Amino acid sequence: MHILEVNNLKKVYTTRFGSHKVQALSNVSFSVEKGEYVAIMGESGSGKTTLLNILAALDKPTSGEVLLNGKNLAEISEREISAFRRDNLGFVFQDFNLLDTFSIQDNIFLPLVLAGESHLEMNKRLLPIARQLGITPIINKYPYEVSGGEKQRAAVARALITRPQLVLADEPTGALDSKATASLLRLFTEINEQGQTILMVTHSTQAAAHAKRVLFIKDGEVFHQLYKTSLSTEEMYQKISDTLTTIATGGERHA
């Protein structure tokens, strides 16, 4: 069974005055297997964030459906949705979205506290994650005291600590310098190798080259996809660049 299945997703934004409509997604379908590391690429404004918000049940599609572990998101009631999100999904955002009133540790604990976990259990889960992400030394600091790369690793820790079915990442390297980017991407690969399913949207070729599979969206549809299989990251990078050039020059679609 697919862990995630997206069928004919369509999203039309109606502006405040209703006169103007923006079609962010027109017809998106794809699926993700357990243990996969999928990157979704597209230019800015191509609807990547919109897609992710719908997958996270933070937004509703105009039409189409999203199945997570076979469960249709549309069937989950408003009251259950927060708990569902907390238990099944982990998020990593471009601008980290850490709460400035919490220390790094408490930021990471936040979803567990909301789930009513005991303090003992929280600590037990935190230790290995913090060690792997290399944030043990900064665990008691506040977000304003640490670098962007550290903030993003803290955000990853927060996403992982609930042991989610699926980690969703929206341009996770968007606000990082090249060194922090490289280290975060290495981390994603590592986590994925340990069995974590990851879905990342990005417009960075470097980021996408680390994924096992890359989907390209354009004009609100999945336009093309590439498998990494046995390619090295460098070769994958080259392949993605070529594909992007083809798309930009108006090539045929091979979805």
Next chain:
Amino acid sequence: MPRFFYQKLALNNLKKNSQTYRAYLLTCIGTICMYFIMHAISVNEALNQMSGGTELKVLLFFGVIVIAIFSTIFLLYTNSFLIKRRKKEFGLFNILGMEKRHLAKIMFWETLFIALLGLTVGIISGMILSKLMFLVLLKLIAFNVPLAFEIPFSSISTSVALFGGIFALSLFYNLGQIQLAKPIELLRSEQMGEREPKTKWLLILIGAISLGAGYYIALITESPLQAFSRFFLAVLLVMVGTYSLFTAGSVGILKLLRSNKEFYYQPRHFTAISGLLFRMKQNAVGLANICILSTAVLVTLSTTFALYVGVEDQLRNRFPRSIEIKVYDVENVDVGTIRSQAFSILEQHDLQPQESVDFRDLTITVAQEGDSFLVGREYFSDFSPNVGFLSFLNLADYQRIVNKPLSLEEDEIILCSDNSYPYETLTVLERTFTVKDHSAPFTGHLDSFNNYSVIVKDLEILEELRQAQAKVYGESASSFTHYLGFELDSSPKQELEIYEEMRASIGAPPISIKSRAAERDSFYMLYGGLFFIGIFLGTLFVMGTVLIIYYKQITEGYDDQKRFAIMQQVGMGQEEVKKTIRSQVLMVFFLPLVTAGIHILFAFKMITRLLMVFNLTNVQLFAWCCLGTFVVFALFYGLVYSLTARVYYKIVSV
């Protein structure tokens, strides 16, 4: 550049920021209007025509000064808040290529527009309302002669000068803010200052001690004069305590709660504690301000209200009889002649003296220490809390007054006082008397606080006491006086006529005559005037409180907007988020009100003692006034809360 470029831009900015500027403009108008009214009344020619008008003017002038000071503080505070919110906007202009001198021009025009609008509307509404307020004042001071009220030009000019100055000051402050900052800082300035607050143990200690000391002083103060001299110390201590406990104490408690892991890591406590921790850091001073202002409003309104409502009580306490005649030189004046002259004047008016009281007494200034009364200048300064008078009279006079056969030994006395005198003996001028009766129902010629009427066996003892105190006081020693007082069953107008006639025929030194009716006007003048000012200052303080609350809500709204969104992404439900925020806001909001209530409770006793200085002894009346003001204020506060909370939710749930 197009014509009126800066002017148009300035207007546009104001419109864009109308949510925050509307409140500012309203405050400007409100304070200007109030200042104008108070000033116009205080300098008005019409008041010169009434007796006691000059004193009233002094009182009102004091009101003008207080309004001026608080207007300055409120407006500068509000302005600093506004400019902080807008630094980002100016940073953006700056980055888009506008130079700082261009920004300065825009700011100049913005300030000018606000100033013009505020002054025009404020002064015009002041002109309209001052006439009405003048009538209210006349009503309060029970002055029934219609007076012409003209708006003095100086009110306009001083209003323009004062508030023009405040606007100029605001502008300079804002220019300084812009000038000092680099554009990047301007863009970022709102996000700065999110450091975790530190626990300042020393400040907590200082705060706890000050507050404790302030409360302690308020509780142990028994005598009115003590209350008078200690009141400001107590107020100061409580203020220091409030500020330090709001800032440091709140952080300390929250951190303590946070260090209890089992407690802290529960869904409801987790967000609330950390949220409050940061919120207190940013808002503690604002909350302490609200608390102090609320307390000030409550004290000002309840006391002036109580003094005004109890004015007849005070008059009766101060002047227990309609007419009081005192003869100071009993050796050379024949009291009998004076009495018959006074009574014949009554006869001409077809009146009989009622409850007439007639006695000779010796009044000595003393400093009370337990059951011993010290005589001598070295024992007291003017403001010593234990200074009072002992009025000695002999048993024969007393028996006649109370119309009862009584007997006393050489060393026995009867003590008449409102204050309960707990001791069995009374020592004065090296004589110790046994108190036979502690609370005889008799009002002598003194008002009731710190003073006692003492009945001794006979004239010999009186004479001995007189000689003993003459040795101590020398030149300024007291001698016997004769007191004649009676109630009249007549209209106040007739009472006044009688008083004037008596003054003309017998009222020359060494004889003094006092009439309650004649004093009534000055009482109403004073307490009516005080109440009037109390209402004004109360309104002003309430306005300040509302303003701070409103801006705090907005600031917090913008801060919480992002937090609200993140928490939902991490898996907090809409309802939970709302609940958390509501409980936090509620707590922050009502903390100052509750604290103000506690302050008032502790201050209550001390204030009742203070009111005794003004001859207001009706504690129950004051309690009702306090409760009434508190309830009205709390209702108003709650109303403001619900109104601003709505603004807050609108911002947060974007």
